[in-house]
Amino acid sequence: MEYLLHILILICIYVILSASLNLLAGYAGLLSIAHAAFYGVGAYVVAVMALNWHTPWWVNVVCAVVLSGLLGALVGVPSLRIRDDYFVIATFAFQVIAFSVLNNWVSLTGGPMGLPGIPHPVILGWQVSTHLEFLLLVGFFCALTLWVCHRIVRSPFGRVLKAVREDEVFAQAAGKNVAAHKMLVFVIGAGMAAVAGAMYAHYISFIDPTSFTVMESIFILSIVIIGGAGSLWGPVLGTVVLVTLPELLRFVGLPSSVAANVRQMLYGGLLVAFMMWRPQGFLGQYSFEKGSGRE
Amino acid sequence: MTGALLEAEGLDKCFDGVKALADFSCAVQERKILGLIGPNGAGKTTLFNVLTGFIPSDGGKATFKGTNLLRLPPYRIARAGVARTFQNLRLIRRLSMLDNVLLAFQNQPGERLRNVFFRPRASTRQEAENRQAALALLEDVELAAKANDPAEALSYGQQKLLSLVCCLATGAELLLLDEPVAGIAPEMREKILSVIRSLPGKGKSVVVIEHDLDAVMQVCDRVIFMDAGAKVSEGTSQEVRNDPKVIEAYLD
Amino acid sequence: MQVALNALVSSSVILLVGAGFALIFTTTRFFHFAHGAIFALGAYSLFLLQVWCGQPTPIALVLAVVLAAGFGCAVELAVYRPLRTKGASPLVLLLASLGLYVVLQNALAMTFGDETKSVRSSVVTEGLDVLGGYVTPVQVATICTSAVLVAVLAVFLKCTKMGKAVRAVADDAELAKISGIASDRVILAVFAIGSALAGVAGVLVAMDVDMIPTMGMTPLMLGVVAVVIGGVDSIPGLALAAVLVGAAQQAGAWWLGSQWQDAIVFAVLLVFLLVRPRGFLGGRLRKASV
Numbered sequence: 001m002e003y004l005l006h007i008l009i010l011i012c013i014y015v016i017l018s019a020s021l022n023l024l025a026g027y028a029g030l031l032s033i034a035h036a037a038f039y040g041v042g043a044y045v046v047a048v049m050a051l052n053w054h055t056p057w058w059v060n061v062v063c064a065v066v067l068s069g070l071l072g073a074l075v076g077v078p079s080l081r082i083r084d085d086y087f088v089i090a091t092f093a094f095q096v097i098a099f100s101v102l103n104n105w106v107s108l109t110g111g112p113m114g115l116p117g118i119p120h121p122v123i124l125g126w127q128v129s130t131h132l133e134f135l136l137l138v139g140f141f142c143a144l145t146l147w148v149c150h151r152i153v154r155s156p157f158g159r160v161l162k163a164v165r166e167d168e169v170f171a172q173a174a175g176k177n178v179a180a181h182k183m184l185v186f187v188i189g190a191g192m193a194a195v196a197g198a199m200y201a202h203y204i205s206f207i208d209p210t211s212f213t214v215m216e217s218i219f220i221l222s223i224v225i226i227g228g229a230g231s232l233w234g235p236v237l238g239t240v241v242l243v244t245l246p247e248l249l250r251f252v253g254l255p256s257s258v259a260a261n262v263r264q265m266l267y268g269g270l271l272v273a274f275m276m277w278r279p280q281g282f283l284g285q286y287s288f289e290k291g292s293g294r295e
Numbered sequence: 296m297t298g299a300l301l302e303a304e305g306l307d308k309c310f311d312g313v314k315a316l317a318d319f320s321c322a323v324q325e326r327k328i329l330g331l332i333g334p335n336g337a338g339k340t341t342l343f344n345v346l347t348g349f350i351p352s353d354g355g356k357a358t359f360k361g362t363n364l365l366r367l368p369p370y371r372i373a374r375a376g377v378a379r380t381f382q383n384l385r386l387i388r389r390l391s392m393l394d395n396v397l398l399a400f401q402n403q404p405g406e407r408l409r410n411v412f413f414r415p416r417a418s419t420r421q422e423a424e425n426r427q428a429a430l431a432l433l434e435d436v437e438l439a440a441k442a443n444d445p446a447e448a449l450s451y452g453q454q455k456l457l458s459l460v461c462c463l464a465t466g467a468e469l470l471l472l473d474e475p476v477a478g479i480a481p482e483m484r485e486k487i488l489s490v491i492r493s494l495p496g497k498g499k500s501v502v503v504i505e506h507d508l509d510a511v512m513q514v515c516d517r518v519i520f521m522d523a524g525a526k527v528s529e530g531t532s533q534e535v536r537n538d539p540k541v542i543e544a545y546l547d
Numbered sequence: 548m549q550v551a552l553n554a555l556v557s558s559s560v561i562l563l564v565g566a567g568f569a570l571i572f573t574t575t576r577f578f579h580f581a582h583g584a585i586f587a588l589g590a591y592s593l594f595l596l597q598v599w600c601g602q603p604t605p606i607a608l609v610l611a612v613v614l615a616a617g618f619g620c621a622v623e624l625a626v627y628r629p630l631r632t633k634g635a636s637p638l639v640l641l642l643a644s645l646g647l648y649v650v651l652q653n654a655l656a657m658t659f660g661d662e663t664k665s666v667r668s669s670v671v672t673e674g675l676d677v678l679g680g681y682v683t684p685v686q687v688a689t690i691c692t693s694a695v696l697v698a699v700l701a702v703f704l705k706c707t708k709m710g711k712a713v714r715a716v717a718d719d720a721e722l723a724k725i726s727g728i729a730s731d732r733v734i735l736a737v738f739a740i741g742s743a744l745a746g747v748a749g750v751l752v753a754m755d756v757d758m759i760p761t762m763g764m765t766p767l768m769l770g771v772v773a774v775v776i777g778g779v780d781s782i783p784g785l786a787l788a789a790v791l792v793g794a795a796q797q798a799g800a801w802w803l804g805s806q807w808q809d810a811i812v813f814a815v816l817l818v819f820l821l822v823r824p825r826g827f828l829g830g831r832l833r834k835a836s837v
Binding site for chain 2: 162
């Protein structure tokens with residue numbers, strides 16, 4: 001039972017991550033492999049603040065979101081001037097730099113040793129410590145994230161995002177401030193990822209940089225793509241598939257030494273397969289081909 | 296050249312040593328349709344690109360109702376009241392016709408995130424109004440039946456008409472139309488031309504780039520003939536047609 | 548001096564990987580991330596052949612490079628070509644390539660294990676003293692091999708018929724096809740050559756500093772950085788950039804500590820992408836215009 005709750009908690013965390021990346025990559029067409037950096041910043045800000053300053057839990061989360069949002073804006077700047085595939089390289093660079101900072105700024109982040117003993121969040125006197133309680137907390141944020149994404153996507157703002165994705169020139173000629181929209185999406189996506197990081201930090205109570213590498217970014221991106229970029233439920237489906245499938249394999253008797261490798265091969269392989277045969281994923285609307293008149 | 300809606304003076308643009316615009320000047324009067332003709336590579340689309348901020352000019356001035364166009368990014372120019380269509384027909388093909396038109400409306404509260412979350416009712420109300428207005432626009436041109444179909448389901452001619460509707464939906468006073476009837480069947484061509492003809496009556500001014508000289512004759516009050524980035528002749532369509540310089544340029 | 552020597556070795560590896568990557572990029576116009584995996588494959592093929600199959604070193608070296616080239620071709624035939632035929636965008640190819648990299652890296656880890664493997668014991672590693680710095684024969688070999696191979700590549704591209712075909716496809720694939728060049732075959736050849744170069748680099752690095760399944764990511768990215776900075780279309784530009792990147796990496800390591808060396812290189816890349824997106828290449832980095 002505890003195990004099932006654990007899986008559900010992980011699913012909620014990854015739904016937040018993939019839904020936020022979906023906003024960026026699936027709706028606005030801004031493909032990024034820096035998402036784990038925002039995830040990591042969220043986790044570390046919360047951890048550092050909780051461990052050093054003992055500030056209330058929600059204050060930490062707000063700070064994490066703000067800081068991550070600023071970082072998101074920073075990552076968004078190159079997207080205004082650089083073409084999509086080169087932009088992916090730029091996000092890769094950001095991701096590596098972020099990881100380096102987390103790994104090497106030992107006095108702040110504990111370096112490769114990480115930060116252990118992150119306290120449980122305390123909400124209005126109630127300490128969140130059991131799996132069920134965590135599930136409620138994370139589940140709440142997961143639902144909140146999905147709701148926010150839903151509102152955004154269904155609004156005229158969301159329509160502009162899709163226009164930016166398909167044909168920026170058309171969007172500009174229609175009077176849309178494309179740059180501002182891109183920056184805003186980055187800030188929001190980054191902020192949401194930070195929330196996921198905060199949840200992760202409190203739940204596992206220990207974080208280290210290895211959870212926030214380029215591979216993690218690629219994993220989140222795979223979830224978005226396989227679930228279906230540009231669809232609201234795509235991230236949910238993708239998360240369920242990519243988080244539970246490796247766990248199922250474990251039941252089939254896969255030795256734990258290769259479990260991590262198999263998990264990665266799974267999402268890598270699915271990524272290739274989907275790109276070859278169904279780039280819009282299971283439920284998606286967007287298949288990473290430019291819609292109209294790009295050239 | 297006083298009291299004109301749009302005034303351009305001495306515009307220059309050079310690409311890799313080739314002059315696309317050479318000291319080009321023109322004025323667009325209110326509620327008039329100006330035609331822009333000339334051989335391929337004359338600089339007509341470049342002029343549009345410079346005027347709408349997609350390409351920086353190398354020199355000269357361009358003002359629209361007193362506002363200097365040359366320093367503004369494209370989206371601000373569109374908001375200021377200058378809208379355009381594109382030679383290679385830009386539309387959001389994956390979205391519905393209705394969505395394409397809705398995108399063109401200005402001042403939508405729902406496009407600002409804070410309104411989406413903190414003033415949801417104002418946003419939905421405006422969106423509903425815009426939908427009505429968009430459907431009305433589509434009905435005017437008899438496209439409303441397919442309003443929810445994706446734009447890519449339309450024929451080429453219908454797509455051209457749609458892009459014209461989007462241009463109208465921006466509410467802009469000055470419409471720059473780049474080859475609005477090129478390559479489409481006669482029936483649709485007539486429809487689009489009649490829409491263009493009706494625009495001054497709705498308070499709009501238009502500049503039309505076209506190769507189809509008949510269309511230009513039918514629709515335009517005045518015509519400018521361009522070649523190699525320069526204005527070669529200007530006047531009524533008859534005057535320009537009979538101008539020896541124009542005849543010579545065509546024979547060249 | 549040691550820093551300079553280290554930089555030279557580093558630059559040589561970057562140049563090899565970058566040259567292969569650039570070759571593939573100019574002809575196919577997408578980011579072949581899996582190139583990093585081919586690099587690692589080269590290293591592990593050496594291990595396989597030498598340690599598991601007991602082949603003598605020279606044969607193992609050659610075969611390892613051949614295997615790397617073979618894998619590169621396999622990837623092209625199995626994944627990229629079908630996608631290209633379907634008209635997939637560069638972004639789709641990039642994503643497929645990312646997936647391939649992940650699969651290949653983990654395949655290596657599963658076959659050979661996650662820990663470091665060595666082929667060094669079979670190669671003499673006494674160092675040479677050069678002007679106060681210390682360099683091993685393998686490192687010297689790396690520098691020389693890189694310089695020679697890339698020079699040969701430059702000559703090949705300029706003077707041979709196939710080389711000219713490659714350049715034609717790189718310039719304008721459509722036009723090349725119309726002129727009768729079998730661009731698919733050219734691309735396959737390009738993958739063979741590029742992957743072979745990566746394989747050589749992998750083998751040399753393995754002999755220098757052992758191997759681990761994740762070894763491909765960093766050289767790949769450094770190679771990409773060099774390509775972006777130095778120019779997709781110019782080998783001299785690439786060589787210059789490789790030197791710059793290697794120098795930045797080692798200087799950064801010496802000044803701030805080796806843990807920051809990657810971050811420094813990527814910061815340099817970001818600066819280039821933002822400030823001089825043309826790099827030394829044409830305006831292809833910028834967004835498409837009206």
